[in-house]
Amino acid sequence: MTGRSLSDKCCQKLIQERDMLGMMVEAFTKTASEKNLHYVPTKAFVDHHNEILRRYISGEPHITSYFCCAPEIYTAMDLPWNTFLTPAFTGALMPAYHDEIDASGKMFRGMDLCTIIRLAAYIVEEDLVPPPSAVVAMIHPCDGINVVHQTMAKNEKWSKIPVFGADPPYWADKRSIDYYADEMKRMVEFLQKHTGISLNMNRLRETIKESNKQIKLWQEYNELRRAVPCPHGGAFGLEVFGEALTVHCGMPIGTNWLKDVVEDAEALVKQKKGPVPKEKIRLFWFDVLSLGLTMGLFPWLEQEWGAVVAMEMFGYSPYTQIDTSTEDAIFKGIARRALHEVPMIRQARGVADYFLEDIENIVKNWKIDCVIYPGYMGHKDGSGSAGLMREKCRELGVPFLYIGMDLFDDRYRTLDELKDIISKFFTSMGLG
Amino acid sequence: MKTMVKSKVLDAFNEAAQTIVNPQLKKWMDEGGKVVGYFCCYAPDEIITAAGMTPFRVRATGSKGTEMADAYLSSINCSFCRHAFNMGLIGEYDFLEGAVWLNNCDHIRRIYDNWKRKVNTPMAHMMSLPKLNGDKQVAWWREELEIFKKALEKQTGTTITDEKLHNAIKIHNETRRLLRELYALRKKANPPITGADTLAVVIASTAMPRAEFNKMLKELLEELKDAPGIKDYKYRLMLISSILDDPLYIKTIEEVGGLVVTDSQCFGTRSFWVDVNEKTKDPLDALAKYTIQEKPHCPRMFLGFPTRSKYVQNLIKEYKVDGIVALRMVFCDLWAGELFMLEQDLGKLNVPVLHMDREYLMAGTVGQVRTRAQAFLESLGGKK
Numbered sequence: 001m002t003g004r005s006l007s008d009k010c011c012q013k014l015i016q017e018r019d020m021l022g023m024m025v026e027a028f029t030k031t032a033s034e035k036n037l038h039y040v041p042t043k044a045f046v047d048h049h050n051e052i053l054r055r056y057i058s059g060e061p062h063i064t065s066y067f068c069c070a071p072e073i074y075t076a077m078d079l080p081w082n083t084f085l086t087p088a089f090t091g092a093l094m095p096a097y098h099d100e101i102d103a104s105g106k107m108f109r110g111m112d113l114c115t116i117i118r119l120a121a122y123i124v125e126e127d128l129v130p131p132p133s134a135v136v137a138m139i140h141p142c143d144g145i146n147v148v149h150q151t152m153a154k155n156e157k158w159s160k161i162p163v164f165g166a167d168p169p170y171w172a173d174k175r176s177i178d179y180y181a182d183e184m185k186r187m188v189e190f191l192q193k194h195t196g197i198s199l200n201m202n203r204l205r206e207t208i209k210e211s212n213k214q215i216k217l218w219q220e221y222n223e224l225r226r227a228v229p230c231p232h233g234g235a236f237g238l239e240v241f242g243e244a245l246t247v248h249c250g251m252p253i254g255t256n257w258l259k260d261v262v263e264d265a266e267a268l269v270k271q272k273k274g275p276v277p278k279e280k281i282r283l284f285w286f287d288v289l290s291l292g293l294t295m296g297l298f299p300w301l302e303q304e305w306g307a308v309v310a311m312e313m314f315g316y317s318p319y320t321q322i323d324t325s326t327e328d329a330i331f332k333g334i335a336r337r338a339l340h341e342v343p344m345i346r347q348a349r350g351v352a353d354y355f356l357e358d359i360e361n362i363v364k365n366w367k368i369d370c371v372i373y374p375g376y377m378g379h380k381d382g383s384g385s386a387g388l389m390r391e392k393c394r395e396l397g398v399p400f401l402y403i404g405m406d407l408f409d410d411r412y413r414t415l416d417e418l419k420d421i422i423s424k425f426f427t428s429m430g431l432g
Numbered sequence: 433m434k435t436m437v438k439s440k441v442l443d444a445f446n447e448a449a450q451t452i453v454n455p456q457l458k459k460w461m462d463e464g465g466k467v468v469g470y471f472c473c474y475a476p477d478e479i480i481t482a483a484g485m486t487p488f489r490v491r492a493t494g495s496k497g498t499e500m501a502d503a504y505l506s507s508i509n510c511s512f513c514r515h516a517f518n519m520g521l522i523g524e525y526d527f528l529e530g531a532v533w534l535n536n537c538d539h540i541r542r543i544y545d546n547w548k549r550k551v552n553t554p555m556a557h558m559m560s561l562p563k564l565n566g567d568k569q570v571a572w573w574r575e576e577l578e579i580f581k582k583a584l585e586k587q588t589g590t591t592i593t594d595e596k597l598h599n600a601i602k603i604h605n606e607t608r609r610l611l612r613e614l615y616a617l618r619k620k621a622n623p624p625i626t627g628a629d630t631l632a633v634v635i636a637s638t639a640m641p642r643a644e645f646n647k648m649l650k651e652l653l654e655e656l657k658d659a660p661g662i663k664d665y666k667y668r669l670m671l672i673s674s675i676l677d678d679p680l681y682i683k684t685i686e687e688v689g690g691l692v693v694t695d696s697q698c699f700g701t702r703s704f705w706v707d708v709n710e711k712t713k714d715p716l717d718a719l720a721k722y723t724i725q726e727k728p729h730c731p732r733m734f735l736g737f738p739t740r741s742k743y744v745q746n747l748i749k750e751y752k753v754d755g756i757v758a759l760r761m762v763f764c765d766l767w768a769g770e771l772f773m774l775e776q777d778l779g780k781l782n783v784p785v786l787h788m789d790r791e792y793l794m795a796g797t798v799g800q801v802r803t804r805a806q807a808f809l810e811s812l813g814g815k816k
Contacts (some may be wrong), residue, residue: 109787110760112508113768138656139563139734143538146563147769150737154773165734167569170535170560179572304644350535351558352545359789377508380763384542387504396507 002059011053013087013128018049019092037264041239041258044247052082056130061195065136067245068342069166070184070334072211076204079199082132083246084120084148088408091119092291101409114378115408117144124152126165132192135161136187140168141348145376164190170350172340180335181328188402205324207250208333214244215319217258222317224265226366229274230308231265234285234301235294237315245342280306280432284368286359287313288344289377290407296415301422305432310366314343317356325391352385356392363396372422375404377412399429433686437659443628448636449679450495452524456640456648460486461527464587465641469531469553471516471540473703474561474727476532476577476719481642482592482600483528487640489699491677492516492733492792494524504546510761511680511792513539520551530555530587532580538765540658552702555587563734565724567745574720581716597715601708603642608704610649611637614656615701618693619751624662627671627692628683634699635677665691667812668752672744672774673697673759674730674767680794683758685757685805694751696744702728731770740770748783755784755812757805762789784812 006015025046028039036330056063065074065081074081091097104122105111111118123129135158137149137257153163166183169176188199218240224231240261248254268274283301285293289312301307320335340346347354359371373394375383386402393400403421406412413421435442448454448634453461461467466485470477477487498505501518519525520543531553533544543559548556559576562569567594581592617624625633633652637645666689671682677699682692683747695701706726712718728734728743756778760767775785784806788801 108768108772110762110768110789112763113765117765121772137734142765143732144765144769147731147766150731150735151769151773153735154737154776163735165564167562167564167572167734169572170541170558175575176560179442179568182568189527348538352542375506375508380508380510380765381538381542383506384504384509384539385545386506388545402506 002088004057004059006053006057006338008130010127011056013123014049014053014082014130016094017086017090018046018053020051020090026337030048037257037261038235038239040078040246040253041242044253048080048082048247051080052130053249055080057285061133061197061199063134063136063191063195064132066138067241068338068345068431069136069138070187070338071189071245071249072201072334073184073191073199073204075211076207077191077195077199079191079197081136082129084123084129088116088119089290091408092410098409098411101130112377114142114144115406116378117148119408121148121151124155124158127157128343131158131161133161134191135163136191137163137165139165141345142379142381154287162190162194162264167371168339168349172336172350177332177336177339180339181236181331184331186333186339194255201325201330204330208322208330210252211244211250212321212324214250214258215317215321217255217262218244218317219260219319219363221258221265222311222315224269225310225315227257227269227274228282228367229276229279230282230310231274233275234298234309234312235289237312238289238294241314241343274308276302276308277305278306279308281308281369282310282367283307284359284362284366285309285312285374286355286370286371286377287379287382288407289314292410292415293407297418300419304419305423305426307391307432310368311345316334316343316362317359318346318361329389348379348381352388355382355385355389358371359389359392360396363393363398363425364370370399370401370425370429372401374407375402376407377405399431401425433626433662433664433691435625435659436662437624437655439652439655439806441648441655442632444648445636445652446629446632446679448618448639449632449677452491452519452639453527454636454639457486457488460641460644466529467527468555468584469525469528470537471531471533473541473698474534474536474723476723477575477581477638478597478600478604478708478715478719479581479584479592480532481603482596483588483590483658484596485584486641487638488528488533490516490525491635492519494782495519495793501546505542506548508763510539510763512761513543515792517543517546517736520547520553526552528553529559530584532557532559534559534561538728539762539763550776555583559584562724563732565733565736566728570720570724571723572815574716577716577719581672594715597719601710601718602645603714605707605710606646607637607642607649608707610653611645611704613653614649615694617653617656620661621652622663623691623693624656624659624661626662626682626686627669627695628679628686630692631676631679631682631699634703635679636703639701662691665689667691667754667809668693670744670748670751670753670756671695671700671759672756672771673696674700674761674764676759678792678794680798681759681801682788684794684798686799688802688806688809689759690755690805690809692757693753694747696740696747698730701747702730732765733773737770737773741774744774745777745781748781753783755786755808757808758785758787760787760789762791784808
């Protein structure tokens with residue numbers, strides 16, 4: 001007996017989130033006159049929350065980690081992982097969200113620290129998340145995430161929870177990948193030691209094979225997004241990312257869902273259908289998405305301007321297949337994916353060239369009319385590359401907009417302000 | 433509050449702190465000497481010295497604005513970076529033969545990306561500094577040092593031998609030892625030098641040929657040895673900060689009665705508290721171990737907070753500190769977290785902390801800093 005129960009303070013936020021997502025799942029079920037593609041990913045999060053709660057109460061191992069810390073390994077170990085980032089992404093659904101943002105700002109004596117990071121630290125300080133068996137920290141791509149894990153490690157309740165951080169090199173060459181592959185092996189040793197679960201290499205190989213299939217399907221899907229009109233709206237790429245790199249990473253259920261997505265997109269392309277049948281603007285949104293954007297801004301863009309987000313940072317998939325022939329090849333492949341391919345880490349961790357490469361590739365291949373870099377207040381490194389991005393866009397002949405906003409706090413730049421800024425941009429650039 | 437000795441050397445150090453190209457550096461360049469810039473105290477300045485060049489820590493002293501840099505960086509990038517890059521863009525750093533960056537923080541690493549494209553510096557070199565401090569990281573950093581050494585050799589057409597590296601380590605260690613000697617004087621009940629002047633000395637150490645600096649600092653130490661101590665202060669303060677290279681900040685605090693006697697900052701103890709091991713056979717091994725495992729770290733190093741906190745606590749005891757002035761550059765995530773943790777530890781020890789967010793340039797904020805420092809010192813009333 002662990003003496004833990006669902007009424008513990010640390011469970012309440014997760015329960016609230018689960019119930020909110022559960023309501024969405026119910027709505028999808030009821031309105032499923034045609035195949036509802038949102039059902040599986042949303043239900044996956046409900047199941048995930050339930051499993052984390054169950055493990056917390058039973059004392060079975062679960063960890064805290066991230067999409068960029070080789071989730072293929074967690075799948076192969078049957079090890080559920082919870083991320084600190086979720087509260088910011090689901091925040092728009094939660095009643096006390098603004099209060100929590102303000103309280104987190106007070107905690108750090110300032111609001112200029114990344115909102116996702118502040119909230120993550122806050123929920124630990126306030127005991128609003130079930131403590132895991134171990135933490136696999138992310139110590140890149142930004143300063144904020146590095147420091148927030150240090151604050152968590154200092155928290156009284158969490159100070160005895162073992163923490164691992166893989167040391168990220170700044171480069172992505174062979175030397176760096178080899179170095180990071182060793183870090184991945186060190187991570188496995190850490191997980192085995194602190195969860196008591198052994199990694200079976202055959203199981204990992206099968207997981208990677210499944211994950212490779214998912215990546216292939218994702219790329220197929222992205223090929224379909226090149227079509228005019230784009231078959232799905234801007235938020236859909238995030239769901240594809242979520243399935244392939246989070247809750248169903250390397251699992252057949254995720255692969256099947258991706259097949260459905262490709263099938264659906266194919267049909268829409270054949271019928272020349274999409275959320276904006278007569279597309280006027282195809283834009284590239286080069287940063288993270290939040291519910292506030294996907295529920296508020298993106299539908300407005302489609303309806304008001306005939307503008308579709310044809311590609312965004314998390315939906316983009318510059319992945320390579322992982323060679324599963326040897327253990328060494330598997331770890332090197334995992335390292336490359338975790339260090340150099342997963343979204344946000346790929347662009348923000350190292351030199352600014354990756355921002356520029358991605359802009360060039362996406363603008364050319366997805367028939368992009370303009371690039372919007374939101375200038376999220378937490379992404380200091382990206383904002384430090386804004387001038388170079390602008391120059392790249394100029395070179396490619398597409399307009400570039402830098403906004404300056406908080407993706408997770410709609411008071412920093414309200415939806416109306418965003419609409420106004422984007423409208424003026426479209427108008428002045430002769431778009432739409 | 434003033435340093436109680438008239439000293440031409442101290443005047444020269446203050447001049448170096450208030451300018452970019454000081455007379456000693458100008459003389460070096462006039463005689464054909466080359467200069468390589470660096471942006472952080474983790475940079476291996478010994479290798480630059482070994483290459484026969486002068487390492488110069490890049491500042492934005494005297495900057496008047498960020499208009500040019502703002503076209504590339506943004507309003508959420510720290511003001512040091514914006515000013516420093518602007519100085520590069522307007523040609524203030526045209527004298528550099530090369531510059532070296534590390535991935536020390538999100539802001540500074542982006543100066544590299546912009547600088548190498550927009551500023552006409554012959555060599556722009558980036559180094560990948562680990563965030564952990566194990567032996568594997570020492571080995572990685574040693575490789576980075578080797579790569580940097582080769583880049584400098586290619587740039588200068590010279591060979592950096594082990595002998596040259598050993599000699600450079602000795603020269604830089606002497607700087608460290610002399611600076612520690614200077615700081616030891618500040619342990620006295622009546623230190624002979626102000627915090628503002630001490631900061632000027634440390635800045636000068638990063639802005640002129642090291643051997644020349646060492647000679648000058650020895651002279652100053654002689655002058656300070658029997659100098660009268662400062663008596664007109666109310667409290668002994670410690671400064672904790674990321675980059676602070678403007679003595680005016682400290683001067684403003686000292687003018688209202690708080691004598692800064694020590695610090696944990698990168699233009700301060702963190703850059704010279706420990707020596708590089710001169711006995712290690714391979715000089716690059718010695719430098720790698722020094723950077724990753726031996727020198728005092730800043731918050732970019734992962735999970736090193738307990739050691740950093742202990743370091744601060746030891747200095748508090750050693751220098752009989754009454755209160756802490758903790759400065760954070762606006763938009764610095766690393767120091768937001770560090771000060772959040774540090775204030776918890778210092779609170780438990782009942783050490784008062786004045787937490788001030790600041791911009792790189794002090795212009796226009798002297799009054800605010802003075803008022804906050806005054807209020808802080810008043811709040812210390814009951815502590816003495």
